């Protein structure tokens with residue numbers, strides 16, 4: 434082999450791939466509380482749209498999108514020029530980052546947070562500034578973020594509510610960040626993947642006011658189509674026009690577009706609302722009460738999951754009983770547990786009770 438110079442860009446060469454524990458978890462007998470997926474399949478109208486498409490078998494045709502943007506815009510309460518569909522929230526994050534960030538630019542990403550937010554900036558060769566969520570409630574580091582917004586910073590990321598901490602960022606703080614970022618010509622990416630679980634936090638009403646605001650949404654958690662990879666960006670029309678230059682014209686598969694378009698059916702939207710409401714108004718209080726009564730420390734969460742301090746042996750005990758939860762390395766010794774339906778929650782509590790009895794014996 435002829436040895437030549439390095440062909441890889443340094444920032445990529447220096448990275449490790451993000452490798453979540455995605456394998457071996459799809460067996461039907463698992464209760465999957467590890468990836469913040471919806472624990473139930475999507476509404477049958479969504480399933481039928483996918484089945485009809487598969488039955489036609491016409492996979493030789495490139496995707497055609499029709500009124501996809503209108504359907505998403507209607508669902509999100511904006512205009513069709515203010516949205517761009519993407520291959521999951523992941524691609525939404527990536528195209529915003531590629532639009533705004535190049536080698537050596539400053540990007541502020543409070544930590545810990547969703548890995549792909551950091552990943553996209555690393556690929557661009559950004560200099561990442563990472564103020565920490567801290568204190569007993571893992572509070573958002575507002576003062577540190579404001580302090581860090583200086584010339585040279587091109588992007589500020591606010592994940593609201595944050596994954597994995599569940600921390601909400603008050604709207605006034607997000608707006609103060611957007612205003613300060615605008616003064617140094619930086620964009621702000623507000624990741625609202627969990628928006629349906631905390632709709633009061635959204636800054637969607639601000640896109641007309643701020644030209645540097647980009648909102649990321651996902652249809653994985655609420656609609657239950659993680660497997661189809663569906664997300665979108667909301668921003669003002671001029672920004673969306675720029676993002677269209679970056680995302681490929683047929684990136685979104687036909688099957689994904691057809692599934693998203695079922696949002697035109699009120700039943701599909703009602704099904705999302707019903708799922709989210711069951712998680713937030715039935716399961717979540719039941720769980721928090723259970724955790725308090727049993728001295729299991731959880732951090733206050735505005736989303737459809739909790740971050741807990743892991744009682745030793747907790748994750749393995751649950752895994753042995755077909756319940757999957759997710760170890761988080763940061764903060765050390767924590768575990769993230771998605772919240773499912775009432776039935777899921779009862780099943781989970783039963784196994785945790787068993788764990789506590791075995792531990793305290």
Ligand SMILES: Cc1ncc(COP(=O)(O)O)c(C=O)c1O
Pocket residue numbers: 468469520521522523524547592595596624626627650651652653659662663664
């Ligand atoms: C905060 C956050 N943003 C974005 C995503 C990406 O979602 P998806 O690519 O499944 O739409 C996730 C998924 O876990 C997330 O937690």
